[in-house]
Structure formats: structure tokens, C-alpha cells
Amino acid sequence: MEYEVKLEKVGRKKxxxxxxxxxxxxxxxxxxxxxxIFGIVLVGLWQTEVLHSWFHTDTFTLPLINKIGGIMGDISxxxxxxxxxxxxxxxxxxxxxxxxxxxxAMLAALYPKIxxxxxxxxxAFASIPVVAMAPVLNNxxxxxxxxxxxxxxxxxxxxxxxxxxxxxxxxxxxGLTELKPFSEDLMAIYGAPKKITLWKLRIPNSIPYVFxxxxxxxxxxxxTAIVSEYxxxxxxxxxxAIRENIVLAQYSTAWAxxxxxxxxxxxxxxxxxxxQSILLRRYH
Amino acid sequence: MSEVRxxxxxxxxxxxxxxxxxxxxxxxxxxVNLEIYKGEFITLLGPSGCGKTTxxxxxxxxxxxxxxxxxxxxxxPKEVRLQQKFGFVFQQPVLFDWRTVKKNVELPxxxxxxxxxxxxxxxxEMLEMVGLKDFANHYPNQLSGGMQQRANxxxxxxLDPDILLMDEPFSALDEFTKEKLHEDLLRIWRAxxxxxxxxxxxxxxxxxxxxxxxxxxxxxxxxxxxxxxxIERPRTLEVKESSYFNELVTKVRNSFEGGSV
Numbered sequence: 300m301e302y303e304v305k306l307e308k309v310g311r312k313k314x315x316x317x318x319x320x321x322x323x324x325x326x327x328x329x330x331x332x333x334x335x336i337f338g339i340v341l342v343g344l345w346q347t348e349v350l351h352s353w354f355h356t357d358t359f360t361l362p363l364i365n366k367i368g369g370i371m372g373d374i375s376x377x378x379x380x381x382x383x384x385x386x387x388x389x390x391x392x393x394x395x396x397x398x399x400x401x402x403x404a405m406l407a408a409l410y411p412k413i414x415x416x417x418x419x420x421x422x423a424f425a426s427i428p429v430v431a432m433a434p435v436l437n438n439x440x441x442x443x444x445x446x447x448x449x450x451x452x453x454x455x456x457x458x459x460x461x462x463x464x465x466x467x468x469x470x471x472x473x474g475l476t477e478l479k480p481f482s483e484d485l486m487a488i489y490g491a492p493k494k495i496t497l498w499k500l501r502i503p504n505s506i507p508y509v510f511x512x513x514x515x516x517x518x519x520x521x522x523t524a525i526v527s528e529y530x531x532x533x534x535x536x537x538x539x540a541i542r543e544n545i546v547l548a549q550y551s552t553a554w555a556x557x558x559x560x561x562x563x564x565x566x567x568x569x570x571x572x573x574x575q576s577i578l579l580r581r582y583h
Numbered sequence: 584m585s586e587v588r589x590x591x592x593x594x595x596x597x598x599x600x601x602x603x604x605x606x607x608x609x610x611x612x613x614x615v616n617l618e619i620y621k622g623e624f625i626t627l628l629g630p631s632g633c634g635k636t637t638x639x640x641x642x643x644x645x646x647x648x649x650x651x652x653x654x655x656x657x658x659x660p661k662e663v664r665l666q667q668k669f670g671f672v673f674q675q676p677v678l679f680d681w682r683t684v685k686k687n688v689e690l691p692x693x694x695x696x697x698x699x700x701x702x703x704x705x706x707x708e709m710l711e712m713v714g715l716k717d718f719a720n721h722y723p724n725q726l727s728g729g730m731q732q733r734a735n736x737x738x739x740x741x742l743d744p745d746i747l748l749m750d751e752p753f754s755a756l757d758e759f760t761k762e763k764l765h766e767d768l769l770r771i772w773r774a775x776x777x778x779x780x781x782x783x784x785x786x787x788x789x790x791x792x793x794x795x796x797x798x799x800x801x802x803x804x805x806x807x808x809x810x811x812x813x814i815e816r817p818r819t820l821e822v823k824e825s826s827y828f829n830e831l832v833t834k835v836r837n838s839f840e841g842g843s844v
Contacts, residue, residue, distance in 0.1 A: 481673040484645050489691045489742070490665040499690065503681045581681050581722060 362551040370555040377540075378559055385536040386563060388452060388524040392459020393516060399460065400467030401509070407468075408475035408501060409493065418468055425465030429523050432458050433530040451533035458527045463516040470512035474505025507582050510575050517571050521564050537563065591746065591778045592619040592642060596651035599637050610803035611637045615651070617797065617806060619780065624772060626781045626789035626796045628835065634804025635782045636750055642780065643669055643748050655746070663746075667695055670739030670777075672749040676731035678723035678738075685710065685719040688738045695742060709737040712771060729760035736768070740775065747779045754783070762820060765791060769818060790814075790831050791823060800840040808838035 319325055344350045346364050351357060358366075371378060403421060407414025424432075433454070440454040478500065486496045525538030534543065537560050544553035597615040600608050612634035619625050627635040640646035642653055644660035655663045663669065678687045688706040697705070710716050713733040723731055732752060739747055753761045769792065772779055783789050789796045793812050800807040812831055814822055822828050 479675075479677060479679075481675060481677045482679070485671070485673065485677050486694075487645060488643060488664065488669050488671040489694045490667050491694045495694055499693070500679070503679065506681070 360550055362554055366551055367554045367558055370551050371558065374552070374555070378537075378555065381535060381537050381540050381556070382559060382563060384452075385521070385524050385528065385538065385560075388455045388459060388527070388536070389520040389563075389567075392456045392524065393463050393520040395456070396460035396463025396520075397467040397509075397513070397516065400464035400469075400512070401471045403464070403468045404471035404475055404505075405497070407472050409497065418472060421461070421465045421468050424461045429458060429462070429526045430530070432461065433527040436527075437530060437532060447533045448535065451531045451535075455524060455527040455531055455536075459520050459523045462523050463520055466516040466519065467509070467512045470508045471505050474508025475501045478504055507579060510571075510579060513571055513575075517567050518564055521560070521567060525560060588623075589621040590618050591621040591623075591656060592780075593617070593654045594638075594642070594651065595654075597638070597641060597648050597653060598650035599634070599641060599646060600649040612641070612804040613650075615806045617809075619778060621778055622776050624769075624779045624781065624792055624794050626783060626793040627799060628783055628786065628789040628796050629799035629804075629839075630784060630801055632804070633799040633801040635784075635799050637804065638799070639748055639750055639780060639782050643671060667691070667742055668745045670742065670744035670747040672732075672735050672739045672747070672752040674751045674754060676723065676728075676735040678731055678734055680723055683720050683722055684715060684726065684734050687723065687734060688741050691738060691742045705741055706737075709741050710734075712740070713737045713767065727760075729756050729764065732756060732760075732764065733767075736764075736771075740771065740777075743775075745778065747777045749779065749781045751782050751784070753788070754785070761788075766820065768792065769816075773817065786832050786835050787823065790828065790835060791818065796835050798835060798838045807840045808835075810835050810838060 313321075341350075342364060344353075345361075348358065348363075351361060354361075400421065403414065403417045405414075407418045436454045436457050437451075440450050440457070443450040443453050475497075482500055482504075483496070486500055491499070525536070525541075528536035528538035529542050531539065537556050540556040541553050541560070544550070544556065594615050594617045597612065597617075598610070599612040600610050603609050615638060627638055629635045637646060641648045642655070642660060644664040653660050656668075658666075678684070679690070682690070685703075685706050688709055689702045692702040692705060707716070707719070710719050713736055715730060715733050715737065718726060718730060718734075723734070726734065732755075735752070739749075753764055756764070765788070781789070781792060790812055796810045796812060797806055798808040798810065799805065810831065814825075814828065814831070
């Protein structure tokens with residue numbers, strides 16, 4: 300009797316919800332499926348104007364999605380032109396800033412006395428809001444060139460550079476100095492000079508930290524580029540187009556640029572994730 | 584033992600003093616006079632805080648002595664270190680995550696500037712010796728703790744160092760893995776004829792492996808006794824069952840100053 304009871308207990312199936320929760324395939328799929336459902340529901344509510352009644356707004360201020368899409372198609376030439384302007388600023392700022400930040404981190408790791416000061420300075424720069432930094436840099440770069448587009452571009456790139464340099468500098472410094480216990484001793488035992496320790500231990504150790512920095516600074520570079528366009532002398536870029544169109548009460552066009560800004564951000568992040576999955580394959 | 588043996592390492596009145604957080608001097612080690620013979624397997628044994636790791640690190644030039652000095656083959660530890668005559672097995676495997684097991688074993692040879700082919704051949708040889716041949720292209724975190732420690736040992740032997748320093752290399756491993764590695768280590772030692780300095784807090788381990796056990800006592804860390812372990816070699820695990828082995832264990836245990844710890 301007892302034996303049978305036991306059997307029943309062991310054989311009892313878990314509840315359906317429990318089994319779904321523990322299913323590995325579902326766990327993986329749910330990270331895509333759930334946000335997708337959220338997106339579809341949102342689009343549905345938007346397109347059927349339920350969203351408008353909830354937020355007491357109208358289709359003029361919050362145009363319907365098909366209308367935004369239509370405009371994106373109609374002015375695709377202009378959108379592309381502005382997108383290129385924004386992406387250029389974000390890209391150059393990101394590259395220059397990240398390289399600069401990494402070099403400062405390297406200096407700080409090798410010569411703590413000189414370098415740590417540099418890190419604090421750059422950290423301080425990063426805490427200045429973009430809306431404060433952009434107009435000041437506009438002023439500073441007045442004499443860079445007679446071409447308004449060029450000097451405006453330089454000013455915007457400098458803002459993005461400072462933001463990205465701080466992010467990379469602080470993260471890379473951790474990657475270059477937070478080493479596994481005894482790994483420096485290991486290099487010392489084999490008489491490795493500083494240069495080889497840097498090359499074979501510190502730099503490889505810092506690669507995952509570089510990606511940690513980029514995960515923040517890639518979206519930040521686009522955001523900073525867009526915001527600094529608001530204050531730029533020369534009228535160009537996705538951010539500036541959003542502003543100009545809102546001022547002119549052309550909300551549908553403004554929304555087309557907002558959607559473009561979102562797309563740029565998403566695409567840049569996907570590119571970064573693909574790069575990371577390739578380059579970080581050997582770091583488990 | 585009447586035969587005359589070459590002295591490889593000699594410490595004279597070696598002492599190390601640290602400063603604690605409050606700025607007070609803490610004597611980690613004091614007045615160590617020790618002579619280690621060429622090709623000897625010697626254990627530094629003691630409880631935590633007795634300075635055994637400090638002594639090992641001073642010999643390896645990873646720690647500067649406050650008093651006294653160390654001579655190795657008539658040179659200073661620094662000279663010996665820069666000539667890459669040390670192999671060091673740390674408490675943790677210290678393998679680089681981004682390198683395969685084989686590339687980790689090759690690291691010291693890369694620093695030394697060996698050619699690619701030479702490195703590869705030598706690393707294969709070392710991995711075969713420690714039984715990791717089939718795992719050469721795995722990454723460290725795909726290996727068990729015992730296998731990682733084998734890779735650590737393979738790396739230390741790769742440069743064919745004169746002196747192998749081992750700092751509690753097996754303390755984090757389970758008993759089965761540890762016993763297997765003990766036998767392996769003795770086999771490798773016999774085949775390569777290195778001088779091995781082995782740090783442990785495990786009395787049985789020290790007695791089983793060594794020619795001599797140096798007993799260190801804490802507060803302040805000092806050398807309190809040296810016990811000869813004249814059990815015949817080669818030794819197998821059965822040795823641990825013998826009454827003579829247990830006699831020596833007891834002898835070592837009783838030689839801690841202030842009684843057993």
C-alpha cells in the first residue's frame with residue numbers, strides 16, 4: 300500500500316504553469332516573444348486611437364503610425380541626409396572619445412601618479428550636462444573654420460568625444476587594473492617587463508570592460524549628437540529636424556524623425572551586440 | 584646521509600616585517616636560517632600566519648626581506664628570477680580566461696621569446712605529462728578545478744626551471760584529486776630532478792611528499808624544527824597506512840612550538 304502511494308507521489312505531474320516556467324525553450328523565446336507582444340499591443344492601441352483617448356490628445360499631435368510611415372517614405376531623401384549628419388557626429392565622437400579614454404586609462408594604469416588625475420578630470424567633464432556643454436563648445440569652436448557646417452560639426456563631435464572618453468576611461472581603467480589574484484605575480488616570476496605585462500595581461504583583461512563601456516557609450520553618443528544638434532549653429536541632423544518641425548507644428552514630420560532616431564539607436568546597438576558576440580567568444 | 588650534497592638555496596637570518604592598517608609593525612617572519620639542497624623536495628609546513636608563504640615569496644623575489652638575505656646558486660633571488668629559473672604554482676590556477684589551456688602553458692615561453700614551433704612542442708609535452716593532452720584547445724573555465732591545477736603545474740614546468748615553488752597548490756581540491764596529483768607530482772619530480780619548495784598546512788601531505796619538512800610556528804613566524812622524512816622512494820599511497828608514516832606525522836605535529844595547533 301505504502302509503496303503505491305509513494306509511486307503516485309513521484310509520478311505526479313507538475314502543474315502546467317510550473318512546467319512552462321521551467322521550459323528552457325520558452326525561457327529563451329520569452330525574452331523575444333514578450334516584448335514583441337507588448338510592441339504589437341502598443342501599435343494596436345495607437346493605430347485604433349485608444350492611446351489618444353487615454354492621454355487626451357488628438358491625431359494631429361500624435362499622428363497615426365501609417366501616416367508617420369507614409370511621411371518617412373515621402374521625404375526619405377531628406378531623412379537620409381540628416382541621418383548621415385547625425386551618425387557622422389556620433390561615430391567620430393565615439394571613436395575619438397573611446398580611443399582617448401582608453402589611452403588615458405592606460406596611462407593611469409601604468410603611471411598612477413600622472414594618470415589618475417587625468418581620469419578625474421575626464422570624469423568631471425562627463426558630469427556636465429550636454430545642454431550646458433554644447434552651447435559653450437559652440438562658442439569655443441567659432442574660429443575653427445569659415446564653413447559653418449564644418450565648425451558646427453567639430454563642436455558637436457567634441458561634445459560626444461568628451462562623453463564617450465569618460466565612459467571608456469573609467470571602465471577601461473578597471474579592466475586594466477582589476478586583475479585576477481596572483482596574475483601580476485605570475486608575470487613577475489617570469490621576469491616579464493611592464494610592456495609585456497600590459498600586452499599579454501592588462502589589455503586582454505580589459506576587453507570585456509571595453510564592451511561594458513560601449514554598451515553605454517554607443518547609445519549615449521547618438522543621444523548626445525542629437526541633443527547637441529539642437530544648439531548647433533548649422534541646421535542639420537535628425538535632432539535638429541525634430542526641433543525645427545515641432546517649432547513649425549509639423550508634428551507628423553517631427554514624428555518621422557523621432558522614429559528615425561529610434562531606428563538609428565536600435566541598429567547601432569544591434570551592430571555592437573553582433574561585434575561583441577564575435578569578439579568576446581573566447582571570454583566566458 | 585653522509586653524502587655531500589650541493590646547496591641550492593640558502594637563507595641567512597631572514598626576516599619580514601609588515602605594517603598593519605594601524606601602522607604597527609607585524610613580524611611575519613624572523614631569523615630563518617635554512618639550507619635547501621639541489622634536487623630536494625622540501626616542505627614548509629605550518630598553520631596560517633606562520634609566514635610560510637612569506638618565506639616562499641621572499642625566496643621567489645616577490646617579497647623583499649626586511650632583514651637577512653637569500654642566496655640561490657650564489658645569486659640574489661632577483662637575478663635568478665630575471666633568468667627565469669623559477670617555476671611557481673600559485674594557490675589558485677591563475678589561468679588567463681582568454682587563452683586556451685595550451686596557450687596558457689606557452690605563456691612563460693612567449694615571455695622568454697621561444698619560437699612558435701618550440702613553444703608548441705614543449706607545451707604538448709608538458710600537457711601530456713600532466714594528462715591534459717586532450718584538453719589542449721579547451722578554455723580554462725571548461726575544465727574542472729583539478730584539471731586547471733594540472734594546467735598550472737604544466738605551465739610551471741614548461742620553462743624547465745631549476746627551482747619549483749608551490750604555494751598550497753592542492754588546498755582547494757577534493758581528497759581524491761589531491762591524492763592523484765600527489766602521485767603525479769612525485770612522478771614528475773623524479774623524472775625531472777627539480778628542487779621543489781612546497782608550502783602546505785596539511786601535515787600528511789607534507790610528510791608524504793617530502794625529503795624534509797620544515798615546521799614553522801606563528802607569532803612571530805619562525806622556523807621551529809626540521810624533520811627528516813626518510814621513507815623509501817618511490818612512494819605509493821599505501822605508505823600512508825604504515826605505522827612509520829604515522830610516527831613521522833606525530834613527530835611533525837609535536838614539533839610545533841607551543842604544542843599541537
